[in-house]
Amino acid sequence: MTDHDRVVLVTGAAGGLGAAVARRLAEPGTALVLCDLSGPGLTAVARSLDVPVLTRVVDVGDAEQVDAAVTAAVAEFGGLHVMVNNAGVIAPNARIHNLTAADWDLAVRVNLMGVVHGMTSAIRVMRPAGGGSVINTASVAGLTAWAYAAPYGATKAAVVHLTKIAAVEYAKDRIRVNCVCPGTFESGMSAKIPREAMAAMEARHPLGFGVPDDVAGAFAYLAGEESRWTTGAAIVVDGGYAAP
Template sequence: MISPGVAGRLAGRTAFITGAGGALGAAIAEAFAREGARALTLSDIRVEAVGDLAARLRRGGVEVTTPELDVTDGDAFDRAVRSAVEAFDGLDLLVNNAGAVSPNARIHNVTTDDFDRCVRINLTGTFHGVRAAARVMRDRGGSVINIASVAGLTAWPYAAPYGVAKAGIIHLTRVAALEYAKERIRINCVCPGAFPSAIHDGVPDGAMDVIEARHPFGLGKPQDLTGAVTYLASDEAAWTTGQAIVVDGGYSLP
């Protein structure tokens, strides 16, 4: 692990990551630390899920806070981001990573509650994060990275709520990038293919087998995505905003 202050692409930066207790959130946090980030806010609705990760990062010299956060609560999101700014004297990066899948079902079998829950966590939660970041980054600029999905770019049967929510994230990213360009806030998203994670625990094995077969490189790993996220967080992406970067093992190829 690169210690804070050692030259890296994110040397001295501060970052806020949602869903940090999951596989991808943890991988992003560790990648940011390797690149020299000095302070990380690791938020999750299950605060106990980030305990071991936070301890490892602190041993490496990174400052870490671990607020409990339900991303569907916009006021709570604002408070958590303001607390991070106060704790670390600013915020450079925010990663909207928290998410949830929808039941594996055709549309006529999807309940309104299931649809609303998926959209609320994925899309509304991301909106809350973009809004909270914009409120504190307008004077100094920054980078917001939203985790979308190739499901927002292609049609996934039996996953309408999830696809709709992820497509919304992609469009929100583009609109927000235009709105905040003059304030030097870069807003981009990463569109992963499928990789094993806790949010897929409810997906039937047969469905995951079908999804895996659609990926020429097979299912990915969280670490396969961190390069794109780190790039977008870094100065290498200083001229990149409003983009949806696809990292999907070939899933979306025709």
């Protein structure tokens, strides 16, 4: 076991935003644990980083797998200071009456329970260690009515509310819990949205669509000392989408 100034675990780390967050947080003194369903994707991200990295193939919908990754972070790097619950899936582009139970199950399992599992395991390690920072990836779709993606928006709204409840429950343990609510940026997820829907959505972003690096700074803020008095926040980084 080696002790590091800061140990950060990121889920969905093979994806657009997760990789950008990993790169942004990969400062000297930081060790990273990168988790995703995609082993090759994780390897590619890890190769681009110049800090100690542990990669784990993890399904965030499975509590035991998430817990094993947190345990591995502690065993390998000596603790866990920042937990980024970022893995997510988009629902099919459809109105509610055309969605299936499976569409809802997947969104709830990954977008909501994935965050629940990550928070639960991280908090169990952070409490006895004297604190930490939990950062959840929500979405402006959890704050505004984004039609044709109800399971996505509903689960992201749940993440925002869960973040606030956890912030209140764990402030006395010095665990800050915040979420980031991005607007639409280019990634594997946005590539799955139909072209017409993307055109309509782009018109609603006054600054246009973003890229993952436009969002990663909010995670750096929430992971660091500058945000020591910030908890329960839903930080909107959306090119102006939610402003009107």
